[in-house]
Amino acid sequence: MTALSRTPRFTTAIAVEAHKLRRSLALLLATVAPLLIAVFVFFNLLRGEKPAPWTMSLQSSAAIWAFFMLPMSITALTALVAQAEHGPRAWDHLRALPVPRWHLYAAKAVCMLALVAAMSLLLAALTSLAVVGAGIAKPAIAATGVLDIAGYLRLLGRIFLASWLLVAVQLWIALRWASFVPALATGIAGTFFAVVATSAKVGVAMPWQIPVNQLASDPARADLALALGLAGGMVCFALMLWRMGQREMPA
Incomplete structure (x- = not known):
């Protein structure tokens, strides 16, 4: 089978996955998470008496996003995405379809990354x-200075790319076990240690802490974290597709 003939199948898998997302709570969560940060910024500014620079x-918004809201949102979203099949025990049916098994998992990965990117733009x-x-x-x-929206989007883009390893790890765990507990426990524990060990040197390679390193004052640390998050995410996604494609069904 040629690559051209396989493409429609994968496109269909993505379309089906996107349709399932529209029927789940994932979109609601993806909207609420950035909204909460915006609400906090709004009322925090109202508490002040002097104007703050843009x-x-x-x-501040990017820091809250990368430090806490992003890893917790990814934890919850990956669990929701995986439970769409785990809940009704639909894996047997899906894996019996005449499509490469890795398409099923790759479609979920693509939709998860698209969801995180959309959340960043919404933020x-x-x-x-x-x-x-x-x-x-x-x-x-009223804010002073110039609104550097391009610079802000660039920062959020780096945070998004740095989060690929986090998305891959959490999605793999959520897909591997039918229960949502392992994925939630891992995400909560990872976020907790990322919060209490913010300045730790190992944080540059910790999936839950890599995104916030894009705000580091040291450009070299930020670039290293970005490289580890993006490259590590690609490798982890590839391993996930290979390993999950070999399994009969998650258990």
Whole structure:
């Protein structure tokens, strides 16, 4: 079978996975997570008496996102995505279909990455609106300086790429075990240790802490974390597709 003939099957697998996402709570979670950060930024600005620079508000939003909300959202989203099959025990049917098994898992990986990317863009839009809204509600604290939306999107893009290893690890665990407990426990534990060991040198290679390293003051550390997150994610995704494709069914 040629690569051309395989392409429609994979495209169909992605379309089916996207349809399942629309019928789940994943989209609601993907909307609420960035919204919560924007709400926090809005009310935090209203508490102040002096205007804050655009840069400070955007950096604060990105820090909350990378430090806590992103890893916890990925933990919950990967569990939800996997439970779409684990819950109704649909793996037997799916794996009996005349399509390469790795298509099933690759489609989930693609949709997860697309979801995280969409959340990043939504965060950029909602944070900007929150800062503008706070300035309208209380003119005395209207943001100063220039809105560098390109720089903010670039930072969020780096955080997104650095999160690939985190997405791969959490998705693999969520798909490997039918129970959602291992994935949630791993994500919570990883986020906890990332929070309490923020300045640890090993954090540059810790999946749950790699994204926040994009905010590091040392450019070399940020670049190293980005390389580890992106390259490590690609390798982990490849291993996941190979290993899960060999299994009869997750258990």
